[in-house]
Amino acid sequence: MSLAPDITETIARARADLRMGVPVVLQGPSEAMLVVAAETLSDARLRDLRALPGGPVLAITARRAETLKARAYDGDLARVHIPDDVGLGWILSVADPADDLNAPMKGPLMTARDGTADLARLALQLVKSARLLPAAVLMPVEDGEAFGGAERLTIIQVAEATPQLTEASPMHSVVSARLPLQVSEAGRLHVFRPEDGGEEHYAVEIGRPDRAKPVLARLHSACFTGDLMGSLKCDCGPQLRGALAQMGAEGAGVLLYLNQEGRGIGLANKMRAYSLQDQGFDTVEANHRLGFEDDERDFRIGADILRRLGFSSVRLMTNNPAKIDMMRAHGIDVAERVPLHVGENPHNEAYLATKAAKSGHML
Numbered sequence: 001m002s003l004a005p006d007i008t009e010t011i012a013r014a015r016a017d018l019r020m021g022v023p024v025v026l027q028g029p030s031e032a033m034l035v036v037a038a039e040t041l042s043d044a045r046l047r048d049l050r051a052l053p054g055g056p057v058l059a060i061t062a063r064r065a066e067t068l069k070a071r072a073y074d075g076d077l078a079r080v081h082i083p084d085d086v087g088l089g090w091i092l093s094v095a096d097p098a099d100d101l102n103a104p105m106k107g108p109l110m111t112a113r114d115g116t117a118d119l120a121r122l123a124l125q126l127v128k129s130a131r132l133l134p135a136a137v138l139m140p141v142e143d144g145e146a147f148g149g150a151e152r153l154t155i156i157q158v159a160e161a162t163p164q165l166t167e168a169s170p171m172h173s174v175v176s177a178r179l180p181l182q183v184s185e186a187g188r189l190h191v192f193r194p195e196d197g198g199e200e201h202y203a204v205e206i207g208r209p210d211r212a213k214p215v216l217a218r219l220h221s222a223c224f225t226g227d228l229m230g231s232l233k234c235d236c237g238p239q240l241r242g243a244l245a246q247m248g249a250e251g252a253g254v255l256l257y258l259n260q261e262g263r264g265i266g267l268a269n270k271m272r273a274y275s276l277q278d279q280g281f282d283t284v285e286a287n288h289r290l291g292f293e294d295d296e297r298d299f300r301i302g303a304d305i306l307r308r309l310g311f312s313s314v315r316l317m318t319n320n321p322a323k324i325d326m327m328r329a330h331g332i333d334v335a336e337r338v339p340l341h342v343g344e345n346p347h348n349e350a351y352l353a354t355k356a357a358k359s360g361h362m363l
């Protein structure tokens, strides 16, 4: 019998540590690294890291490296040398593009080309999944097990963690209950919980859709600003209400409310992107400058929830061709695309035009 956490539980614990600025240990087959998220690193922890033998590096994504004109020898990421005479401010300015335009010269940045980047890659996956800026400070340690044990740090075995972080987490249904709505009194809310400790997702079922026929469906990604605050910067709020209204009018449908705020980067990072948009970058460029891809959502979640509810074919309410492709790739038949053009206004005109030009959104 063992009460020790398994790899899924250990990764969930590591995410919490990283959000708190606590280092975690990545134990690889031939090397071990301490990892701290750049965003939550403190002066005191940086001092303690520097007291160890060896030199720390700052792992950033190739997207961020491109903005900083740093060479990404590792392909999808770069390991930036942290000079001895720089402080926390330097690390943050490499990680966070907020002041790029005011202080463009951070370099030249020296990036590593020797050794393996596997641990740095895993570190970036972890900080992204903790919804932090995609930048992590790594410090080599001789014996990760011994060091982590002595310092009571979370220790992740890289060989176990890598498949875990690439596979979609299994989910289970927690509860479902009747929820009368303005659009239909025959509403029902289902709550799904991923087993990796990630955020819960919801499905709102309207009426009693026939499982043997394509169901009117919407996969809606959380947008606190648009859905709840009535933000004019996007079209999410009107799309959410428009989709529910159409389901109410037809008497049947299913709306998935996926907690993938900011196309999967989290609200804090989305607000960082908004701040960059005020400096003149579009929605895609802003994501890239932060070090993210255009869209970091995992659409396997939506397909999995639909299947769990008994749906295999949908009439999908979307303007995003990637959503259609993703549903098909994950085993959900898209019998029809139902356009959802609502909520255009002068503030989101450029945003919608960028989505059409760069992400192929259908007008």
Ligand SMILES: Nc1nc2c(ncn2[C@@H]2O[C@H](COP(=O)(O)OP(=O)(O)OP(=O)(O)O)[C@@H](O)[C@H]2O)c(=O)[nH]1
Residues within 6 Å of the ligand: 219, 220, 221, 222, 223, 224, 234, 236, 239, 260, 261, 262, 263, 264, 265, 270, 273, 274, 283, 287, 317, 318, 319, 320, 323, 355, 361
């Ligand atoms: N990173 C980032 N996310 C944004 C921005 N504006 C809106 N979002 C997020 O984008 C997502 C919008 O999702 P959806 O409504 O599913 O939109 P979509 O992928 O364009 O597809 P359809 O609406 O189905 O056509 C939400 O998670 C918003 O929070 C932005 O400027 N940057």
Ligand SMILES: [Zn+2]
Residues within 6 Å of the ligand: 223, 225, 226, 227, 234, 235, 236, 237
């Ligand atoms: Zn929105």
